[in-house]
Amino acid sequence: xxxxxxxxxxxxxxxxxxxxxxxxxxxxxxxxxxxxxxxxxxxxxxxxxxxxxxxxxxxxxxxxxxxxxxxxxxxxxxxxxxxxxxxxxxxxxxxxxxxx
Amino acid sequence: xxxxxxxxxxxxxxxxxxxxxxxxxxxxxxxxxxxxxxxxxxxxxxxxxxxxxxxxxxxxxxxxxxxxxxxxxxxxxxxxxxxxxxxxxxxxxxxxxxxxxxxxxxxxxxxxxxxxxxxxxxxxxxxxxxxxxxxxxxxxxxxxxxxxx
Numbered sequence: 249x250x251x252x253x254x255x256x257x258x259x260x261x262x263x264x265x266x267x268x269x270x271x272x273x274x275x276x277x278x279x280x281x282x283x284x285x286x287x288x289x290x291x292x293x294x295x296x297x298x299x300x301x302x303x304x305x306x307x308x309x310x311x312x313x314x315x316x317x318x319x320x321x322x323x324x325x326x327x328x329x330x331x332x333x334x335x336x337x338x339x340x341x342x343x344x345x346x347x348x
Numbered sequence: 349x350x351x352x353x354x355x356x357x358x359x360x361x362x363x364x365x366x367x368x369x370x371x372x373x374x375x376x377x378x379x380x381x382x383x384x385x386x387x388x389x390x391x392x393x394x395x396x397x398x399x400x401x402x403x404x405x406x407x408x409x410x411x412x413x414x415x416x417x418x419x420x421x422x423x424x425x426x427x428x429x430x431x432x433x434x435x436x437x438x439x440x441x442x443x444x445x446x447x448x449x450x451x452x453x454x455x456x457x458x459x460x461x462x463x464x465x466x467x468x469x470x471x472x473x474x475x476x477x478x479x480x481x482x483x484x485x486x487x488x489x490x491x492x493x494x495x496x497x
Contacts, residue, residue, distance in 0.1 A: 269399040270363035300370075300388070302395040303457035331388040338445075338464055339457055 250275060252282050257289035267301040272308045279312060289321045296327035305332070306339040313344060324348055353379065353419040361402045361411045361431070369415060370394045376417050377425050380487040389465035390425065390485060396458040397429035397481045405433025405479055427483045435475035443471065 249271070251262040261279055265271070283291055291312060295301075309325060316323045323346045328336060341347060355376050359365050370391040377390055394415075401413045414430040436442045443463075448456030462469045466483040473479040 266367055268363075268366045268395055269403065270366050300391060300395075302392050302399065303461050304399065306457055331385065331392075334465075335392065335457075335461060338460055 250278055252278065254282075254286060254288070258292060259283060259286060259288035259290070260292040260294060262294045262297060264297040265299070267298055267305040267308065269302070269304040272304045275308060276311060280315060283312075283315060283319065287319055287321070290324060291316050291321060292324045292326060294326050295329070295332060298332060299329070301332045301335055303335055303339070306335060306341060309336075309341060309346070310339075313346060322346075349424070350421045351418045352421050355415075355417050357415040357417075358412055359415075361406045361413050361433075363399075363402055365413070366395055366398050366402070369398045369413070373415065373417055373427060377419070377487070380419060380423055380425065382487045386485070386487055390427070393462045393465045393469075393483055393485075394427060394429065396461050397427075397483070400458050400481070401429065401431040401433065401479075405431040405435075407434065423487050425485050425487060428480055429483075430478065430480040432478040435477055436471070436473040436479055437475055439471050439473055 249264050253260050259282060263275070267275070293309065293312065309323070313323045325346050326348045328347065336342065336347060357369070357372055359369065373394045374387050374391045377387065382390070398413060402408065405411070411431060411433055416428040418426045420426065441447055443459040445460040446456040459469070459471070462481070462483055466485045468484040470482045471479065
């Protein structure tokens, strides 16, 4: 349900399916384990295969933003569809400069 | 305003049921021929309400979540999500954006999302008795050939 690929200093997480509270715990574990061990400069969360997300996904992104800040790296969120983007806009995440 | 269709759903407050709950309600709403955006709004609002029951009302200890959904002859969907959990001592505070008691990975946006994505949201709660969230949304009817593809 998630693919994580390393390319030089970038770790790309290809998220798949619905992102809700149930999915987030597992996603957090998998992403944090890879980021902690590999310490990439950039962590990319790719939403191109995500059809649904509720505000749990905002918590997931905010948590990874904090984690990458602690590791001295940065977070990028890419390929977000319009419905999911409405949830992100409500959260004010755009002000963090992670949305592309 | 008359009720033309109604459904009731009771299920365990387990996180694996979040997708089941939103899928069941969105399937019920399909008879109103909603747009994809309207359906997405309803799914998101239901997911938020159900997650609140699991995380906050029952504190991951389990319980039963009750959903009642009604369709009116004016094309409105009225959804009630009810629990018999701990209740909310201060509903006004709980509905403030970014307020959460669910830990740092909870965004505190549940009610803000419900209010933004639905036309009307009402919360009634009693401490140690439970909470009922009632959400309403008008489904804009138009000819299929006028719908955005």
